[in-house]
Amino acid sequence: MRTAEERAHDVMRLVEAARRLAEDAAIAHELTRSTGLSPEGVERALSRHLETRPSRAEIDALVRYAGNAERVLVVLSANVFVAALRAIAIGRAASDHVVVRPSRREPIFARALIEAASDPAIALEPHIGVETIDSGEIHVYGRDETVAFTRAHARPGVRVRGHGAGMGVAWISRSAALDHSARRLADDVIAFDQRGCLSPRIALVEGDYERGVAFAHCMHAALSDVAQMVPRGVLTEAERAEAVRWSDALSFATGALHAGDFGTVGIAPSGAPLLVPPPGRHLHIAPAPNIEAARAMLAPMDGAIVTVGSDDPGRAELFAPPHARIAELGAMQRPPFDGPVDRRDP
Amino acid sequence: MPESFDRLACDLARFQAEHIEGYARLCRARGVDITSIDRAIDAPAVPADAFKITRVATFPEHEARAVFRTSGTTVGAQARGVHAMRDTATYDAAALAFGRRMLAHGMPERFPVVVLGPPPEAAADSSLTHMLALFAREMGTPASNAETFIVEDGIFDISTFDERAARALVLGTPMLVAATSFALVHWLDALGDDVFRLPPGSRVMQTGGFKGRSREVDPAHLRRQVARAFRIEVQAVVSEYGMTELSSQFYERKPGWYVEPPWARVVPVDPVSLAPVPDGEIGIARIEDLMNVDSAVCVLAADRVRRVGGGFELLGRQPGAPSRGCSIAIDDMMQSALASTERGSPGKP
Numbered sequence: 001m002r003t004a005e006e007r008a009h010d011v012m013r014l015v016e017a018a019r020r021l022a023e024d025a026a027i028a029h030e031l032t033r034s035t036g037l038s039p040e041g042v043e044r045a046l047s048r049h050l051e052t053r054p055s056r057a058e059i060d061a062l063v064r065y066a067g068n069a070e071r072v073l074v075v076l077s078a079n080v081f082v083a084a085l086r087a088i089a090i091g092r093a094a095s096d097h098v099v100v101r102p103s104r105r106e107p108i109f110a111r112a113l114i115e116a117a118s119d120p121a122i123a124l125e126p127h128i129g130v131e132t133i134d135s136g137e138i139h140v141y142g143r144d145e146t147v148a149f150t151r152a153h154a155r156p157g158v159r160v161r162g163h164g165a166g167m168g169v170a171w172i173s174r175s176a177a178l179d180h181s182a183r184r185l186a187d188d189v190i191a192f193d194q195r196g197c198l199s200p201r202i203a204l205v206e207g208d209y210e211r212g213v214a215f216a217h218c219m220h221a222a223l224s225d226v227a228q229m230v231p232r233g234v235l236t237e238a239e240r241a242e243a244v245r246w247s248d249a250l251s252f253a254t255g256a257l258h259a260g261d262f263g264t265v266g267i268a269p270s271g272a273p274l275l276v277p278p279p280g281r282h283l284h285i286a287p288a289p290n291i292e293a294a295r296a297m298l299a300p301m302d303g304a305i306v307t308v309g310s311d312d313p314g315r316a317e318l319f320a321p322p323h324a325r326i327a328e329l330g331a332m333q334r335p336p337f338d339g340p341v342d343r344r345d346p
Numbered sequence: 347m348p349e350s351f352d353r354l355a356c357d358l359a360r361f362q363a364e365h366i367e368g369y370a371r372l373c374r375a376r377g378v379d380i381t382s383i384d385r386a387i388d389a390p391a392v393p394a395d396a397f398k399i400t401r402v403a404t405f406p407e408h409e410a411r412a413v414f415r416t417s418g419t420t421v422g423a424q425a426r427g428v429h430a431m432r433d434t435a436t437y438d439a440a441a442l443a444f445g446r447r448m449l450a451h452g453m454p455e456r457f458p459v460v461v462l463g464p465p466p467e468a469a470a471d472s473s474l475t476h477m478l479a480l481f482a483r484e485m486g487t488p489a490s491n492a493e494t495f496i497v498e499d500g501i502f503d504i505s506t507f508d509e510r511a512a513r514a515l516v517l518g519t520p521m522l523v524a525a526t527s528f529a530l531v532h533w534l535d536a537l538g539d540d541v542f543r544l545p546p547g548s549r550v551m552q553t554g555g556f557k558g559r560s561r562e563v564d565p566a567h568l569r570r571q572v573a574r575a576f577r578i579e580v581q582a583v584v585s586e587y588g589m590t591e592l593s594s595q596f597y598e599r600k601p602g603w604y605v606e607p608p609w610a611r612v613v614p615v616d617p618v619s620l621a622p623v624p625d626g627e628i629g630i631a632r633i634e635d636l637m638n639v640d641s642a643v644c645v646l647a648a649d650r651v652r653r654v655g656g657g658f659e660l661l662g663r664q665p666g667a668p669s670r671g672c673s674i675a676i677d678d679m680m681q682s683a684l685a686s687t688e689r690g691s692p693g694k695p
Contacts, residue, residue, distance in 0.1 A: 241617030251375040252368040253400035272399040
């Protein structure tokens with residue numbers, strides 16, 4: 001059995017391969033086609049969100065999390081293409097026999113990463129069925145339906161670690177500088193055009209409705225500005241349809257709605273239930289008079305929250321679900337490379 | 347000469363824009379001058395989700411005589427849509443008129459009505475329960491609530507059902523049995539291979555989906571199983587389609603093919619442009635409901651529909667933005683439109 005040091009070394013080999021890919025213009029071009037992100041969106045993902053410089057402490061933590069498995073099948077999801085690195089790294093830390101099934105919609109990055117790593121312990125099997133795995137573990141990422149299917153079809157004795165759908169929430173504290181916070185949060189919103197499970201979809205603003213409106217104005221400006229540098233990519237028809245419904249509902253509910261090519265920022269009336277916007281750079285802003293109110297508003301969706309970002313992470317921790325990662329604004333989409341981004345019970 | 351549908355719809359839209367700030371705002375956002383429209387299709391539709399986050403009513407809260415709520419969802423009571431009415435007379439008259447026509451044709455003036463659901467006092471905010479109580483009161487033979495609504499504390503009172511069915515069989519009077527789809531699944535599960543023969547001419551009205559309250563069953567299979575369990579023709583199982591946000595209901599004329607009452611229209615629209623799609627193409631349901639006097643005369647549902655020969659096909663929910671990657675989809679999180687199309691919470695038996 002490999003030592004922890006050897007496992008860390010194997011993980012580093014993948015990280016180094018990823019570092020080379022981040023510099024590869026050809027793959028960026030291919031990713032633009034496969035992900036629907038704009039070229040700038042792909043470039044930003046590769047330069048800011050691909051974990052090319054994890055610390056040794058992070059890698060050690062990842063190795064500890066991974067444990068040991070006879071073999072691992074890694075089933076990847078499509079959209080946050082850089083997530084393939086972390087997922088494969090966890091599999092590789094756990095086992096000397098890793099098979100990767102990339103997403104049908106976005107197989108490019110995983111394939112390139114595996115080729116670049118040139119690690120004989122990792123094989124790419126685009127068509128492998130989960131039911132063919134007779135021992136070890138299956139690490140499955142993606143839609144809840146995919147996770148449920150995998151659990152239902154995995155053979156007895158095969159451990160399934162599933163990471164399904166989730167989302168991020170931002171907490172803007174009473175002491176936050178609104179403009180600065182909005183600019184930081186915009187960085188989190190635009191990453192992967194908000195299709196990741198760390199993507200903030202809701203921002204709770206401590207204070208009254210007027211403060212929420214003020215923050216909505218700041219978010220509008222921040223998202224408009226950042227869209228100049230990193231334009232939104234192509235939305236699917238379903239995403240566009242959901243966006244229309246969501247923005248019409250918000251238009252009806254409140255006058256404070258900003259919409260444009262950058263996305264949509266809407267603020268719900270005080271006390272209104274939270275309505276999760278679709279992906280595509282849309283943010284639902286809700287005023288919350290205090291931490292207790294924020295906790296109550298989020299409670300019904302606790303199980304879906306993967307991360308909470310805040311200008312005041314210490315206070316955010318007071319109401320975030322225990323499993324959620326806590327991050328500074330602007331760093332919600334860059335969690336430590338210490339295990340899966342989703343820390344809910346797999 | 348009666349006023350045309352379009353004229354009534356436009357008048358209602360203007361009335362609503364005058365009294366509901368949100369609707370006036372939606373009209374402005376959509377660039378519609380509501381004062382000058384003369385076709386119903388030009389009035390912006392209110393997404394059903396709006397009922398969940400704000401009040402959609404032309405009158406002050408204290409004037410509400412009935413408040414109907416959509417059933418709970420995965421995010422709990424917070425996300426329930428609310429449809430308030432200051433008078434249910436219009437709703438009742440419309441529901442009764444079309445319900446009688448679609449469910450009771452060929453049946454006597456009065457017939458036994460049994461609901462596989464809880465009584466109104468246990469589901470006071472369910473528009474479905476309200477409507478079924480109305481049917482029982484206005485179309486049913488005299489019976490107590492306990493004899494009509496046969497679910498109490500989540501348990502079917504099978505012996506009461508048995509008694510009523512037996513009596514109807516002896517008298518040769520057809521019955522109406524009404525239930526949600528999930529209640530029917532639980533009923534069938536409880537029954538196993540047993541059957542409850544209903545008198546000839548009886549009908550079963552089923553409505554709504556499963557919403558995680560029972561195992562999912564293919565609609566055609568469920569229909570066959572229900573027909574088998576009650577010993578009735580498959581055609582005697584009639585689906586109803588309604589939403590808490592509406593005041594009108596739609597019934598199947600043939601499996602999967604629904605018809606509107608004369609005071610409502612279902613228009614398939616493009617999900618992005620919201621413009622009507624060409625005849626025969628699939629769109630999402632824009633529902634123009636003249637009975638929604640005090641709320642929203644045009645409601646945008648999340649169901650996919652297609653016009654067919656004087657009616658429409660119901661083709662399931664418009665899929666939410668798919669969770670590309672691990673991002674949560676609205677579907678996953680809110681099941682919002684699902685809650686919209688399934689009215690109230692008649693309880694899990």
